[in-house]
Amino acid sequence: MIITVTLNAAIDKSLSVPNFRLGRRHRTVEQRTAAGGKGVNIARALKTLGQPVIATGFAGGPTGTRIVDQLTEESILNDFVRIREESRTNTSVFDPTNGQQTEINERGPAVTDNEIQLFRDKLLYLARGADMVVIAGSLPRGVDPAIYASIIRELRKSAVLTLIDTDGEPLRHATRAEPDVISPNVLEAEELVGHEFNDDEDRLIAVGEMVEQGAREAIMTLEDGCVACLKVDGQLQRFRVSVPPREDVAGVGAGDAFLAGYVAARYSGKSPSDCLAYGVACGAESTNHLGAGIIEPGLVDRMLSQGEVDVRMLSAPAEVT
Structure with a gap:
């Protein structure tokens, strides 16, 4: 069983608005409303990929009720802690004429110490039957x-594989707690290691630096794939995985789809290179859809069978060209 943790769950509104301009009135040509938050998006994709998953976290007020109801309608198992304050609503506006995307995310509810303790107790209970927890x-x-760091340390006592995808201070603390895998994007990774990256060589060095900070393995998601530092036969190896340029419908949630694909493959016992390839294919395919966590597994398999995903294992960053 895989558990996904979403402490700041939301109702996500995804709107397609041609020629979007600030200060003007617009009409959507396509729209979608769904339960969201990164962990929820990952749970949706894992369910689509046929993996056993339970989504947990906080849900509050009428919006929280909508989150739980929508997950139930999608047949996604869930067990959220109900909180007093209202869960948030996020809005994403995609302009199909230029590919630009604007996101407006509410900051979310305040959570009491008692509610946090209730969540900890629930997660540790659920983790008794879990193999992996995605935070x-x-x-x-x-x-x-x-x-997140304290949760990772508690889960390690149960020998549960932990994966973390967040940013800022929560990521910094979580990395020091030695999670099994961290998966930031480029901006999040730059903030974590403390400097900007100019090219793939810099990024490949950076995933090694993230491991030095505490993570057992590290993946950095990119627009065209990822770079990673993963264990192969007990030894850390660097990878560069890429796909050809694509004409996206929307890019929101591509990182969530990547991590879901990676987790699904790892849960199935695939090799590190196959896990990365499957994750990148899932992330790329998800950009064909408006809304996060939506994947067509058949198209993912087609991408892989047609060799659209290039996986290179590098003995050192200097091999990058």
Whole structure:
């Protein structure tokens, strides 16, 4: 069983608006509303990929009720802690004429110490039957940025594989807690290691630096794939995985789809290179859809069978050209 953790779950509105301009009135040509937050998006994709998954986290007020109801309608198993304050609503506007995307994310509810303890108890109970726990997304207001780190340490006692996808201080603390895998994007990784990257060589060095900071393995997602530092036969190896340029419908949630694909493949016992290839294919395919966590598994398999995903294992960053 795989558990996904979303402490700042949301209702996500995805709108397609041609020629979007600030200060003007527009009409959508396509729209979608769904339960969201990174962990929820990952759970949706894992369910589509046929993996056993339970989504948990916080859900509050009428919006929280909508989140739980929508997950139930999608047949995604869930067990959220109900909180007093209202869960957030996020809005994403995609302009199909130029490919630009604008996101407006609410900061989320405040959570009490008692509600946090209820969640900890629930997660540790669920983890008794789990093999992997994916912790993803931002924190609600007032929550200690070290909470993910403490959760990782508690889960390690149960020998559960932990994966983390967040940013800022929560990611910094979580990395020091030695999670099994961290998966930031480029901007999040730059903030974590403390400097900007100019090219693939810099990025390949950076995933090694993230491992030095505490993560057992590290993946950095890119627009065209990822770079990674993963264990192969007990030894850390660097990878560069890429796909050809694509004409996207929308890019929101591509990182969530990548991580879902990677987790699904790893849960199935695939090799590190196959896990990365499957994750990249899932992330690329998801950009054909408006809304996060939506994947067509058949098209993912087609991409892989047609050799659209290039995987290179590198003995050192200097091999990058």
